[in-house]
Amino acid sequence: MHTIILAFIFGFAILCLSMRRRRRWLHDIAGPRSGSWLYGHQLRFNRQNDVGELDFEWNHRYGNIWRIDDCFGGESLMVADPKAIHHILHVQGYGYPKTRLSRQFTALAFGRDDTHVQHRKVLAPAFAAQPIRAFLPIFRRVAAQLVQIWKDQLQCGDMSKPQVLSVSRGFSNATLDIIGETVFDYHFGSLDGFEERNEFSDIFHNLWANSNLHPSKPAILFGATWQFIPESLLRFVEYLPFRQFVRFREYLVAGKRAGKEMLKDMTQYVSEGKKSHHADILSIIVDANNSSDSSVRLSEDEVLSQVTTLLFAGHETTATTLTWLAYELAHHQADQDEIRREITGRRAKLPLRQRDFSVADLDALVFTNACIKEVLRFHPISPWVTRESAIHDIIPLSKPITLKSGKTIADIEIGSGVPVLISTCAYNRLASVWGADAHEWNPRRFLNPHLRDTQVSVGLHANVLTFSGGNSGCIGFRFALLEMQSTITELIENIKFTPPPGMDDIEMLRVPVGAIMAPMVKGKLHERTQMPLGVEFLH
Numbered sequence: 001m002h003t004i005i006l007a008f009i010f011g012f013a014i015l016c017l018s019m020r021r022r023r024r025w026l027h028d029i030a031g032p033r034s035g036s037w038l039y040g041h042q043l044r045f046n047r048q049n050d051v052g053e054l055d056f057e058w059n060h061r062y063g064n065i066w067r068i069d070d071c072f073g074g075e076s077l078m079v080a081d082p083k084a085i086h087h088i089l090h091v092q093g094y095g096y097p098k099t100r101l102s103r104q105f106t107a108l109a110f111g112r113d114d115t116h117v118q119h120r121k122v123l124a125p126a127f128a129a130q131p132i133r134a135f136l137p138i139f140r141r142v143a144a145q146l147v148q149i150w151k152d153q154l155q156c157g158d159m160s161k162p163q164v165l166s167v168s169r170g171f172s173n174a175t176l177d178i179i180g181e182t183v184f185d186y187h188f189g190s191l192d193g194f195e196e197r198n199e200f201s202d203i204f205h206n207l208w209a210n211s212n213l214h215p216s217k218p219a220i221l222f223g224a225t226w227q228f229i230p231e232s233l234l235r236f237v238e239y240l241p242f243r244q245f246v247r248f249r250e251y252l253v254a255g256k257r258a259g260k261e262m263l264k265d266m267t268q269y270v271s272e273g274k275k276s277h278h279a280d281i282l283s284i285i286v287d288a289n290n291s292s293d294s295s296v297r298l299s300e301d302e303v304l305s306q307v308t309t310l311l312f313a314g315h316e317t318t319a320t321t322l323t324w325l326a327y328e329l330a331h332h333q334a335d336q337d338e339i340r341r342e343i344t345g346r347r348a349k350l351p352l353r354q355r356d357f358s359v360a361d362l363d364a365l366v367f368t369n370a371c372i373k374e375v376l377r378f379h380p381i382s383p384w385v386t387r388e389s390a391i392h393d394i395i396p397l398s399k400p401i402t403l404k405s406g407k408t409i410a411d412i413e414i415g416s417g418v419p420v421l422i423s424t425c426a427y428n429r430l431a432s433v434w435g436a437d438a439h440e441w442n443p444r445r446f447l448n449p450h451l452r453d454t455q456v457s458v459g460l461h462a463n464v465l466t467f468s469g470g471n472s473g474c475i476g477f478r479f480a481l482l483e484m485q486s487t488i489t490e491l492i493e494n495i496k497f498t499p500p501p502g503m504d505d506i507e508m509l510r511v512p513v514g515a516i517m518a519p520m521v522k523g524k525l526h527e528r529t530q531m532p533l534g535v536e537f538l539h
């Protein structure tokens with residue numbers, strides 16, 4: 001018993017000393033004070049109801065870089081400054097690895113720092129432009145199925161006017177079916193059984209929201225101690241009875257079970273010395289893995305972890321972005337009409353023997369693509385990028401800041417071990433980068449050929465930060481873009497979105513649930529993810 005108490009006191013002392021050491025670097029940087037040694041800003045931050053409500057306020061008050069309080073008296077650096085973001089993600093890269101907490105689930109596939117390069121190398125061929133193009137027919141087919149399902153649902157009512165549907169569930173099922181088929185040729189059938197229960201869509205439905213909405217105080221404190229727990233022990237965390245781990249465990253078990261079935265067929269094929277005959281991502285990974293040096297080859301369990309991470313990273317992110325796109329188009333009818341005109345014009349130009357849009361056709365839809373860029377900028381599904389300095393470094397700034405001591409500096413010196421929270425939501429709304437109307441929906445900003453002239457390069461697409469950047473940026477961004485182009489064109493050709501009729505006082509929130517944000521109705525958070533919109537058929 002004495003040993004346990006001594007170990008606890010010793011551990012606690014190390015935690016306090018370590019927090020103190022990190023604080024040294026940030027003590028003179030301006031930022032809000034929480035007044036709580038135990039929770040810092042973490043309670044408020046994790047329980048905010050609308051993404052940006054804190055970041056926008058702090059960014060406005062303290063400039064593009066500021067300090068916030070963490071649990072146990074620790075501090076984090078929050079960054080929205082473009083030059084600093086470029087430096088952290090692109091120049092230093094692994095000098096600022098993901099924190100253990102943020103690697104909670106992607107680490108399953110992308111390993112600890114030392115194995116990330118190897119995992120990424122095996123995955124990269126599957127996410128090059130060419131293999132992604134091959135998925136276009138799948139994207140188009142699933143989008144058409146979604147249109148048909150919504151049509152069937154609305155046929156029970158008056159088809160001559162918009163009727164209310166929660167579009168988020170439809171997008172979620174569609175992207176789940178797409179990810180199943182493209183990642184490992186697995187048919188989840190979530191759209192087939194739209195009205196019925198389906199094991200996979202049930203597991204994924206509200207996975208983030210049920211597990212991470214308004215985390216409990218013990219869960220927040222526990223998360224703050226992860227940086228001090230050895231990696232070897234952290235892998236047992238998923239067995240703990242916290243609600244976030246219970247739900248994620250269910251998903252891991254189901255995802256790996258499905259992946260195992262597919263992998264069995266594939267490895268048998270490959271063991272016969274053949275290249276796999278499928279074009280799905282898992283087959284490409286298996287081929288790439290087999291042709292890599294045996295010393296760096298991934299184990300079967302590591303390959304299966306890739307599958308579960310891809311299901312997880314590539315499903316709700318795209319679904320939620322499409323959900324917000326439908327929302328914005330419902331509230332900006334002129335933009336929706338312009339997209340429709342653009343699609344109709346393009347279709348009229350298709351050669352007789354070409355039955356559907358090609359990738360080039362979709363890329364040529366300039367205004368539609370501007371709307372996709374704008375939704376990524378305006379509603380970043382992953383509002384923060386979490387890192388921790390592993391080096392002693394000088395971070396350059398686009399704009400000098402004034403320290404609490406009154407001194408003005410053009411760069412910040414930090415030591416290793418400082419948590420760095422890159423505020424994607426604040427960067428994506430900087431007036432200095434996007435113009436004076438940065439807090440408004442305006443896809444036309446992306447039609448301005450001079451928009452990029454003075455921008456520092458940070459993001460993977462259109463310089464928005466929503467896919468992050470650098471060596472850990474979203475590997476699936478090309479996949480997500482083509483999937484969104486395919487889906488939105490199919491929908492807007494056939495459907496008109498409007499604000500939900502009879503629900504004038506409804507207010508939508510972007511509620512943070514762990515690493516992503518979910519659309520929920522103000523006052524109805526208990527109903528979890530939803531997006532009620534008016535939907536009307538055009539033909």
Ligand code: HEM
Nearest residue numbers: 110313314317318321382466467468472473474475476480
């Ligand atoms: C709109 C849709 C999407 C958004 C906004 C998005 C955003 C992100 C972000 C912010 C990261 C974290 C990067 C970091 O920590 O620096 C990430 C990582 C990742 N994403 Fe995406 N993503 C999307 C769609 C997809 C799709 C469709 C796939 C796969 C089919 C995918 C696969 C991944 C993977 C595997 C990682 C981990 C990369 C690594 O650790 O190296 N994502 N994504």
